[in-house]
Amino acid sequence: MSSTLSRARRLTAVLLLLVLAPAAQPKFANPQQAVSPLAQSRAGRATTGSPEQMIVAALDAIGAGRMADARATVDALLVREPDYRLAHLLSADLYAMRHRPLRTVGDAASGPAEQLEGLRREAMARIQASRDAPPDDALPANLLVMAAKQQYAVLVDAKASRVYLFSNDRGVPRRITDFYTTIGKLGVGKEKEGDQRTPLGVYFVTGQMPRAQLDTMLGKKADLYGIGAWPISYPNELDRQQGRTGHGIWLHGVPYDTYARSPWSSNGCVALGNEDMRALSSSLQIGVTPVVIVRKIDWLPRTVWQQKRQAALSMLKHDPAATTPAGLSLFSGDATENQRVATFDDMQIPGGIRRQYWQRVDKEWRIVWDGPARAG
Structure with missing residues (x-):
């Protein structure tokens, strides 16, 4: 000691x-x-x-x-x-x-x-x-339930300049590793195109853009992205409802002649050193892997995390489709937003995947958006 x-x-x-x-x-x-x-x-x-x-x-x-x-x-x-x-x-x-x-x-x-x-x-x-490394047995309040198909989850702590990778241990996140990262030049809380901020919320990896593809698309500008880029689903369904604009928010590498960039130097993307991005990319499932971006991760003792998880599940008890364990994921956005995002299989809607955004208002959780999911 x-x-x-x-x-x-x-x-x-x-x-x-x-x-x-x-x-x-x-x-x-x-x-x-x-x-x-x-x-x-x-x-x-x-x-x-x-x-x-x-x-x-x-x-x-x-x-x-x-x-x-x-x-x-x-x-x-x-x-x-x-x-x-x-x-x-x-x-x-x-x-x-x-x-x-x-x-x-x-x-x-x-x-x-x-x-x-x-x-x-x-x-x-x-x-x-x-x-300030979290205790080995601590769990993030932002990852409450992982669906069976989600082998991994990515959690970005903007304040700490860290990206954490978790595996799926029967629905419970298990921390594997973490990496130093770079976010937007003006911090977090993206609202509009070109504001140089990284969005806060629950997103999903939607594609992969290898370096060869970026070279064809961008020419010399492709060097900014190093080994390649993995777009995420900003703006998500709630962002669109609330009028947030912008596009092209990616996980990506850094120029080959740069080991790492400073903590606040991207135009809104989440950038990792090339070796770290290569390691992370091996765990990314297109259309499936969640990328949850928060100001600061809320690390909890396991017993407290289990209580929070159970409380979050109880708010879904009146929706039969959401109670199917294998197809359900449940994540919590930034703590200051009092937001939860539930995604589950529902064959009654187009695409078969339904998403609900819940917001706590006056101590009660209410649905603020409900409909077909674009990814995840």
């Missing part, structure tokens, strides 16, 4: 240094730990693992004053991922620190201020995700 608390304190120190303005602030190196010339010259020990584990380990080492280990880790990471811009930024800082103290991450680098700020945000998002 004490080692965990100590590591958390170090991570917190680095986070503070990431957000502090350059002027008149503490040094980048932990001010409580002087870095001796011997420590500067000794050979460091590189951390192994995924690129994200390595970058977080480097940041952790900086916070602990272990600069040689941080340099060794960053150097090893750049051999593995030569296009990792955040790693290049840290490399410049670490080597500059041999000669002078730095005031903030990126203090030794030159370049557009907006780009440097984006890299600082990326560092902060990655280290925050490491510090």
Whole structure:
């Protein structure tokens, strides 16, 4: 327990240094730990693992004053991922620190201020995700019932810049892995075409656009999407009813010469590093896989999640079609919206799949849209 608390304190120190303005602030190196010339010259020990584990380990080492280990880790990471811009930024800082103290991450680098700020945000998002990882047994309130045909579900936490992948364990989501991600330049809550925001709500993967197809369609602009794109069903049925506009919201990769983009830099899409997007894409079922985008995931203990799930199921008890377990999925949108989305088989309507959007008004759940589903 004490080692965990100590590591958390170090991570917190680095986070503070990431957000502090350059002027008149503490040094980048932990001010409580002087870095001796011997420590500067000794050979460091590189951390192994995924690129994200390595970058977080480097940041952790900086916070602990272990600069040689941080340099060794960053150097090893750049051999593995030569296009990792955040790693290049840290490399410049670490080597500059041999000669002078730095005031903030990126203090030794030159370049557009907006780009440097984006890299600082990326560092902060990655280290925050490491510090605030949900408990292993926690379940998301946003995924309540997965239909039998839905082998996987994707849940996007906009605040944390994370995409979580869940498998279907007899209707219950089981967390498999998660990835760093990029969302819209102006955040979330898309309302209209071109607002550079990522939509909030329950969507479904509707297609796949391989890179070769994008090259034919877009020419040189296709490079923005890396290995390819997977469109999702924005605007969904409720978006259309409520007058939201726009199109072309995709899950997609990043340019081949870029390991990752800053947290808020897309035009509204959800962008992942190419290797992460490739890993995620192997679990995407066209027309079936849900993509739930929320401001912040509501992680619950299993017993509390089960209670919420049962309460959500009880609101459907008067609709016989919705009580067929195999064909039913039930998801909760952003917590601030008090919204639930039920999808189930119903041979009485066109397409055979029915969707209901429920909204809580004055402590009561009411249907605000009911009709044929476009996907899912």
